[in-house]
Structure formats: structure tokens, C-alpha cells
Amino acid sequence: MKTYAYESRLAPYIVGLIQQKRSDGYRYEFEAYILHHFDQFCLDQGDDPGGLTRDVVMAWVEQRPTESKNYRNQRMSFVRQLALYMISLNCEAYIPPTFAPNAIAVPHILSPDELHEFYQAVDRFQPLSTAPSQIPAFCRIVQRVVPAILLLWSAAVRRLLSEEGCCESSPWPVVHLSIQRAERPYGLSLGGRATPVSTL
Secondary structure: OOOOOOOOOOHHHHHHHHHHHHHOOOOOHHHHHHHHHHHHHHHHOOOOOOOEOHHHHHHHOOOOOOOOHHHHHHHHHHHHHHHHHHHHOOOOEOOOOOOOOOOOOOOOOOOHHHHHHHHHHHHHOOOOOOOHHHOOHHHHHHHHHHHHHHHHHHHHHHHHHHHOOOOOOOOOOOOOEEOOOOOOOEEEOOOOOEEEOOOO
């Protein structure tokens, strides 16, 4: 196990953190390596007598051109542990924020009005009669999505009916789904079962 020499003002805390982690059973080798680079980084920054300040931390966690987000996040995580360790000793330290490994898109939850408009648009949709190679990409996507949505809706209704003890002769309206441009034409009823049909 390699031992590093820490020289900045934060050296006693870095050594203390490493000793604590290893006494808890962690090898803490890669972390010690990264903290050694952070120690040298602090020296290059002028070794701020204020300790683990926000300016030093944010300069450290800035992503480098040659590293991935995950590697940057690892560097940040080890300094975050150092900050928490210092705070446990009643020392002032800036705790860096956590970063997601990749950009996460916030999903948009459709409102009841938006769902109503969506289903109305689906009901009005008419497949194009041109050759598949001439159909715009958006229309091709819709032609695949619409049957899937109706299939899932039908299966959900069937499960709801079975949970409520409804029989096959339930007064619910029957929904028929036609899948075109398939190897074999199918029709779908409210029961959620796809059955071959002779004509569409």
C-alpha cells in the first residue's frame, strides 16, 4: 500500500480521513491517490489559510477537457468526504454539491387536458396510403406508437374489470384496433386479446 506525502495546510485532515477510513476496513488507495493530487492542487492555488473554502473546492471540481463526468464526480466525492470529516472535527469547510453522472431530463407529466387532446389527436389520425419509404419519419413513429398505446390501454382495462369481478359480458364499449402493414392482420378487442381477422 503506497504512502503519499501531504504538504498543504489540509494535510493533517487528509491523513486523518485516510486513517479513519482504513480503520473502518476500507483500502482507500485510489482515494488517497486523488487526495494527494488535491493536496498538490491546494499548494498550486496558494494554499489558502482559510482551509477548505468554496473557491478552492469549485476550482477543483471543474471538469477537465480530458476527463469524463464520472471521473470528475469521483474527484469531487473524495473532497466532499474530506469536508464532512473536517466538519465533524468542528472545522469550517465547504461541502461541494453532488453532480449527476449524466444529464437527466425532467419528465413532463401530461395534465388531464393534455391527455384528452392527445387521445383526440390519436382518434383523428389516418394512416397515409403512400409507400412506406415515402412516409415521413414522424408518421412512421405514430403508426407504431398508436397501436401500442391502445394495446396497453386495453390490457389495463381488462385487468381493472377482472379485479372488480366483472364478467366477459360487461356493458363496457368494445374497442377494435386494426394494425396495418403487418405480416398478418390482427383485430383487438377490449379484452386485450389480439385475434386474426380475415378483412380490415
